[in-house]
Structure formats: structure tokens, C-alpha cells
Amino acid sequence: MTSNITVPGPVTLVVGQEELLLDRAVAGLTAAVRAQDQDADVRDVTGLAAGEFGELVSPSLFATRKVVVIRAAQDLPAAVANEVIAYLADPSEDVALILVHAGAAKGKALLEAAKKAGAREIACPKITKPSERIAFVRGEFQAAKRKISEDAARALLDAVGTDLRELAAACSQLIADTEGPITAEVVGRYYTGRVEVTSFTVADRAVEGRTAEALEQLRWALSIGVAPVLITSALAQGVRSIAKVAGAPRGMRPADLAKELGMPPWKLDRVRQQARGWTGESIARALQAVAEADAAVKGGGGDPDYALERAVVTVARCRGGR
Numbered sequence: 001m002t003s004n005i006t007v008p009g010p011v012t013l014v015v016g017q018e019e020l021l022l023d024r025a026v027a028g029l030t031a032a033v034r035a036q037d038q039d040a041d042v043r044d045v046t047g048l049a050a051g052e053f054g055e056l057v058s059p060s061l062f063a064t065r066k067v068v069v070i071r072a073a074q075d076l077p078a079a080v081a082n083e084v085i086a087y088l089a090d091p092s093e094d095v096a097l098i099l100v101h102a103g104a105a106k107g108k109a110l111l112e113a114a115k116k117a118g119a120r121e122i123a124c125p126k127i128t129k130p131s132e133r134i135a136f137v138r139g140e141f142q143a144a145k146r147k148i149s150e151d152a153a154r155a156l157l158d159a160v161g162t163d164l165r166e167l168a169a170a171c172s173q174l175i176a177d178t179e180g181p182i183t184a185e186v187v188g189r190y191y192t193g194r195v196e197v198t199s200f201t202v203a204d205r206a207v208e209g210r211t212a213e214a215l216e217q218l219r220w221a222l223s224i225g226v227a228p229v230l231i232t233s234a235l236a237q238g239v240r241s242i243a244k245v246a247g248a249p250r251g252m253r254p255a256d257l258a259k260e261l262g263m264p265p266w267k268l269d270r271v272r273q274q275a276r277g278w279t280g281e282s283i284a285r286a287l288q289a290v291a292e293a294d295a296a297v298k299g300g301g302g303d304p305d306y307a308l309e310r311a312v313v314t315v316a317r318c319r320g321g322r
Contacts, residue, residue, distance in 0.1 A: 007032045008032065008033065010097060011091050011114055012099070012119060013101060013120065014100045014124060016123055017125070018164060020168060021124035030042055044071070045068075045071065047072070054083065056068045057087060057097065067095075068097050069098045070098070071100040074103075075107065085113040091117070099114055127164060134153045134154060137167060140168060141171060147182065152183050152187050155187040155188060155220075161204065174187070188224065201221075202231055206312045207238045207239060207274050207278075207286075209277065211312070211317065214316050222308075229294070232297055235315060236290045236294070242275045242278050277320040293307045
């Protein structure tokens, strides 16, 4: 995906929407330059005003090589994008310009101009299929000269979820904490008892509307002995967090809003993304479904597992108003 990165030329395109891979590509390109020139001047920016680009790519007084990383290049104002396009016609050999672009229709003129100018392209496409995630996990272990079976990779996905950063962190942890080949049994032993993480993973996938993944996480949680009441509690907290964010005052700064809602900033960011597609009516339906499941797992129903599955499916379908 982004392996075997060599020293970048005058212009490099890092294209895609998978943030972890984008960050790794930029880090690899920067490291390649610094391996040749440890005093290289690195500028990493997001967002530019008119006139600032020229200053960025001007020769450095204290370094022989300069690296200029422009993130979210598709969002550059038209005036700045035109400055970059003009520069691409005759880029400096002493500057490694790295344009990080989502690759969609937005900012297409800049993307096409860079390609036409002969920019090297590194693709970082969004990883969405289970097979791609398994390949990613296996690649992480191969890079560390370790082996993981396909069953173990699937078990790791079940235990951790599908967020690529979390998967990468889990792979690093397993590599550091274990020896020898990684099997499904090793993954199972490593994650048994991490009930809080597992139950909240079920809730996260459900409120994001990812029904199949939520059910997979639920079955994994139940198979390793997570108490059903912890899962209904996590589901309730997930839906209530969305309700709090949806009902929060508009226009507040993220830091102030996090304080107002009693959430750490990282959680607020996640919940705001999860809240897309939810309405007051769908939140009410989801809370009702969770309450019914909670009553069932506490003795009010004959089949707690079925009650949990039904709640997970209902919550997932409530996203988007379904």
C-alpha cells in the first residue's frame, strides 16, 4: 500500500481517503528525504491563504533540501490552487512538494495538473472490504517478520473492530507482547476479559449503522463471555451520547462543546461523526429497543442472545431514519 517508499522527486501526490495510510506515506517520504539530508527543512501545513504557497516553496536559507507537505489539497481556495498549478509547470529541484489529496471531484483541477506535470502518485484508497482489512492485518505482521493465520486475522478484526488505526495499534501490541506465529487461539486469549472494550465496539458499530459488523462484534463478545447487561449498557450510552450531541447548541467551539457535554474531545469527534443520519425520532426508537433488550437480559425475556441481536439490528437500522 505505502511500502518501499523512495526519496520523493519535485512533486509527489498522495491520493486517497484512508487517513492512516496517508499519514504513513507522508512520514515515509519525509523520512526518505531526511535519511539523505538530516537538516532538511520540513513544512507540513493544512490550509493556505493566497501568497503563502510561494513563501513555502522558496529556497531555505539553512538547509539544502526542503519538504513541503500540503494536506487536504482538495480544499485549497481557488487562488491558492492556481498558485500551486502555476508552480507545477517548473518545480524547484531543491523542494519536495507533497500534495495530499482525497482524490474525489473536489479540487480536481489541481489533481489533474499534478498528474499532467508527471508527479509520482501514491494511492491510499479507503479500505472497506473485510478481505482488504485481513490483508492489511497480515501485511502488518509480515512487515515485522511475523506470521498470523487468516483465522487469527479474522479474530483480531472481531475483537478490535474495523478502524484502521485501532487495528494497526492492536497488531503492534500483539507483535510486542507475543512470540511465534499468531493463531486464533492466541488472539482469543489476548482479548478475553477486555469486556468493556468489546461491548463498546458492539455499540459503536451499531450506532454507525454497520449492521453486519455490529452483529459480528456481538457474537464475538458473547462467545468470550461478555455479560449481556454490559452490552445493553454500552448500546444505551452510545445512543444517549448521540442524543446529547444532536441536541447541543450550534456554533460552539469544539473544546467548549466537549466541556458542556462532559465528553473528552476525542470522544466528541467520534460521536459527532456517528450522529450523522440520526433524528430525534430514530433516537427515541433506538432507546426503546435497547430498553426492551435490557429488560430481556435481566430476566424479562426467554432468549437474551436473540434480544440483543434484535436490539443491535434495530439500532443500526435507526441510523438514517430507517
